[in-house]
Amino acid sequence: MSINVGDRIPDSVLTRMSDQGPQPVATADYFAGRKVVLFSVPGAFTPTCTAQHLPGFVARTAEFSGKGIDAIACMAVNDVFVMHAWGNSANADGIDMLADGNGEFAAAMGLTMDASAFGMGKRSQRFALVADDGVITQLQVEAPGEFRVSSAESVLNLL
Numbered sequence: 001m002s003i004n005v006g007d008r009i010p011d012s013v014l015t016r017m018s019d020q021g022p023q024p025v026a027t028a029d030y031f032a033g034r035k036v037v038l039f040s041v042p043g044a045f046t047p048t049c050t051a052q053h054l055p056g057f058v059a060r061t062a063e064f065s066g067k068g069i070d071a072i073a074c075m076a077v078n079d080v081f082v083m084h085a086w087g088n089s090a091n092a093d094g095i096d097m098l099a100d101g102n103g104e105f106a107a108a109m110g111l112t113m114d115a116s117a118f119g120m121g122k123r124s125q126r127f128a129l130v131a132d133d134g135v136i137t138q139l140q141v142e143a144p145g146e147f148r149v150s151s152a153e154s155v156l157n158l159l
Helices: 025-033 047-059 059-064 078-087 103-107 151-158
Strands: 012-018 022-028 035-041 071-076 094-100 113-116 123-124 128-133 136-139
Touching: 012 025, 012 078, 012 103, 022 025, 035 047, 035 151, 047 059, 047 071, 047 151, 059 151, 071 078, 071 123, 078 094, 103 123, 128 151, 136 151
Parallel strands: 035 071, 071 094
Antiparallel strands: 012 022, 012 094, 035 128, 113 123, 128 136
């Protein structure tokens, strides 16, 4: 069952690269007391994710901040090293690149997909959400193969 508007972000642990190496990020702490946009992609360095999804948020970080967003996070079922390299390659300085290495967060959200036909295994669906103090206020989940409702422009229009 998929998570819905009004639900609390599930307790899970993601990973983010720091100057000291990989660091755990408890979702309860990450989302607490602030307004966060989280968008999820099927995979780092994949075509749509790299050419459109991540760059849209990178280009609009100031616009999100101007609308009261405290943090923007990009999440994928990839390891922390891949997420860090992808963020560096995209100059995603204003985006928190969060790794869901085993797909546990995506599963807790009820937003997984099976990309085994493409050699990618279980992944997160493409989605974007807005959470205020850990409670989802907006949720946009893409239909398979689509990239519309989870774009930076679409999320900005919801704010």
